[in-house]
Amino acid sequence: MRTGIGLSILLMMGAKEIFAQKQTQKLQQVWTAYFNQTRFSNKWGAWFDVHFRTKDDFVNDRSQLIIRPALTYYVNDVTKLSAGYAFVRIYPVDGHTKVTQQEHRPWQQIQWHTKYGRNRTMQWFRLEERYRRKILDDFTLAEGYNFNFRLRYNILWQVPLSREIKKGAVSFILNDEVHVNFGRQITYNYFDQNRFFAGFAWHTNETDNLQFGYMNLFQQLPAGNRYRSIDAARISYFQNFDLRKKKS
Secondary structure (H helix, E strand, O other), X not given: OHHHHHHHHHHHHHHHHHHHHOEEEEEEEEEEEEXXXXXXXXXXXXXXXXXXXXXXXXXXXXXXXXXXXXXXXXXXXXXXXXXXXXXXXXXXXXXXXXXXXXXXXEEEEEEEEEEEOOEEEEEEEEEEEEEEEEEEEOOEEEEEEEEEEEEEEEEEEEEEOOOOOOOOOEEEXXXXXXXXXXXXXXOOXXXXXXXXXXXXXXXXXXXXXXXXXXXXXXXXXXXXXXXXXXEEXXXXXXXXXXXXXXXX
């Protein structure tokens, strides 16, 4: 875990140094999301999440819609493997005010949970294969897709602010996620973005919670000398179902 935290901090510090030197677009957005993990048996389950994001000034226009299902294999109670597909709709695309772009994104992931006393961490490595529809002009999509791989490392640290996690309890949340691009079509932005989040989780029961807080996203755009910094209000609901038969 310490290695992952160190990597995130180094990449974030490097990104901030670049941010001070290069041309950067600043945006304010709202990110909303719903996450569901359902366990069918000791070994199999399903993953589903959906996201909606605004464009700027927090409530101005739409930015992205993401729908992401997957099948999950439980290695054990704390480690799981997932593989699935994400559909992404981007509207409008940067620099093309009248075009809505689609992205098809197969993905694979290993996720694991760790407890340190009352504190908890969640980490994952995710590999994505990104097929983004080509654009002809401001009004027209072109035939074919651009393609690249993207590797994501995510770490979440949860500190309960009460003695036990139950309905009505609150936890403090720190979360950082680093995205790295690679592939033949990537030239200038191997570092894609870093997302840092700080906020709280309000527990609706022992397994589900509503997370809300502030997120900063720093991104290097494909041109290589242009960057984006997003200040976002992030609100997410996490729900878990266990459909296994309970032992009497």
